[in-house]
Amino acid sequence: MLWRIDAASDEPLYAQLVAQAHLAAARGQLAPGDRLPTARELADSLDLNVHTVLKAYQQLRDEGLIELRRGRGAVVTARAAADLSPVEQALAVLVRVAREANLSTETLTVLVKEAMSR
Amino acid sequence: MLWRIDAASDEPLYAQLVAQAHLAAARGQLAPGDRLPTARELADSLDLNVHTVLKAYQQLRDEGLIELRRGRGAVVTARAAADLSPVEQALAVLVRVAREANLSTETLTVLVKEAMSR
DNA sequence: CTACTTGTTCTAGTTGACATAGAACAAGTA
DNA sequence: TACTTGTTCTATGTCAACTAGAACAAGTAG
Numbered sequence: 001m002l003w004r005i006d007a008a009s010d011e012p013l014y015a016q017l018v019a020q021a022h023l024a025a026a027r028g029q030l031a032p033g034d035r036l037p038t039a040r041e042l043a044d045s046l047d048l049n050v051h052t053v054l055k056a057y058q059q060l061r062d063e064g065l066i067e068l069r070r071g072r073g074a075v076v077t078a079r080a081a082a083d084l085s086p087v088e089q090a091l092a093v094l095v096r097v098a099r100e101a102n103l104s105t106e107t108l109t110v111l112v113k114e115a116m117s118r
Numbered sequence: 119m120l121w122r123i124d125a126a127s128d129e130p131l132y133a134q135l136v137a138q139a140h141l142a143a144a145r146g147q148l149a150p151g152d153r154l155p156t157a158r159e160l161a162d163s164l165d166l167n168v169h170t171v172l173k174a175y176q177q178l179r180d181e182g183l184i185e186l187r188r189g190r191g192a193v194v195t196a197r198a199a200a201d202l203s204p205v206e207q208a209l210a211v212l213v214r215v216a217r218e219a220n221l222s223t224e225t226l227t228v229l230v231k232e233a234m235s236r
Numbered sequence: 237c238t239a240c241t242t243g244t245t246c247t248a249g250t251t252g253a254c255a256t257a258g259a260a261c262a263a264g265t266a
Numbered sequence: 267t268a269c270t271t272g273t274t275c276t277a278t279g280t281c282a283a284c285t286a287g288a289a290c291a292a293g294t295a296g
Contacts, residue, residue: 010253011228012283019228022221038242049285054243064220070243071293079220086215087226091233094212097204098234102182102197103140105234108205110129110137112230115209116216116223128282130254156271167256172272188272189264 001029005046013048017056021065025076026084036066036074119147123164131166135174139183143194144202154184154192 001024005016024030036042039053046053057074060066066074098108119142123134142148154160157171164171175192178184184192216226 009231011231014283015224015228018222019225019232022219022225023229026219040242050243051286052284055283057243059222059224063222063225068243069293070291071241071295073242084219087212087219087221087229090208090212090215091229094205094208094230095233097208101140101144101202101205103205104136104177104181105231106133106177107137107140107181108234109227109230110133111141111205111209112212112227113127113129113223114137115213116226132254158271169257170255173254175272186272187264188262189266189270191271 003042003046005048013052014056014059017053018059018063021056021060022063022084025065025080026088030076030080032076032078032080034076036076038073121160121164123166131170132174132177135171136177136181139174139178140181140202143183143198144206148194148198150194150196150198152194153190154194156191 001021003017003020005013007013009016021030021036030036036057037045039050039057042048043050043053057066057068060074061068064077064079066076066080068074094108103111119139121135121138123131125131127134139148139154148154154175155163157168157175160166161168161171175184175186178192179186182195183198184194186192212226221229
């Protein structure tokens with residue numbers, strides 16, 4: 001899969017990695033059993049710190065997308081096959097109506113987090 | 119309107135204020151022509167710094183919800199009547215499908231910001 | 237068994253956004 | 267004119283994110 005990181009974004013680097021992995025899995029670019037690059041490899045190629053990548057991997061593990069084993073690296077789990085297309089569709093709708101209401105990205109983010117915490 | 123601020127939230131205080139004002143306007147608790155408390159007043163009652171409140175007010179002005187005038191304070195604009203119910207509905211859908219896909223709030227936030235930036 | 241790989245854990249330092257604090261100022265109100 | 271209130275400026279403290287380096291543990295591969 002292709003990793004695209006925006007260092008200028010206000011979104012944490014590790015969170016960007018997590019989101020990208022989810023999208024890749026949803027698009028079939030990551031199949032169950034596939035291996036992600038080792039943390040040290042990915043950190044090298046993206047010019048990030050190993051710890052940043054590891055934080056992303058650990059969150060991906062918490063979310064059930066990968067398994068982590070010492071000496072072996074990160075392996076995509078069976079559960080990773082989850083279909084994200086409903087999410088992308090819901091996202092598109094949300095963005096459209098939010099724009100119509102003149103909501104800033106920041107404001108919308110607060111609303112999303114609030115809605116998720118309920 | 120009632121202001122509810124969560125100091126423990128990872129969401130910036132000013133952003134919480136902005137989101138709350140939008141919700142209040144959408145729910146009719148803020149009608150065009152209404153005045154918000156002055157920045158100094160609101161800062162006092164919420165135990166925040168004036169600058170924090172002013173930052174929220176300035177963003178609300180940028181988003182077209184209020185007008186700011188020295189000596190007078192913050193007045194809700196006509197545009198504030200925008201209906202947020204489509205947004206709340208879209209939010210509910212998004213949260214449901216995101217939960218089904220096991221996405222964390224953090225991950226979903228990245229996806230939202232990415233979608234808004236396109 | 238041995239050598240190597242790779243995630244885990246620890247400490248430490250830097251940076252930038254957020255929030256606080258205080259002050260002077262400008263533009264409007266009464 | 268006196269007062270209110272947003273605007274702008276400087277300064278400071280705090281915290282998460284990121285970087286950095288090291289030692290360690292558990293697995294892989296020969």
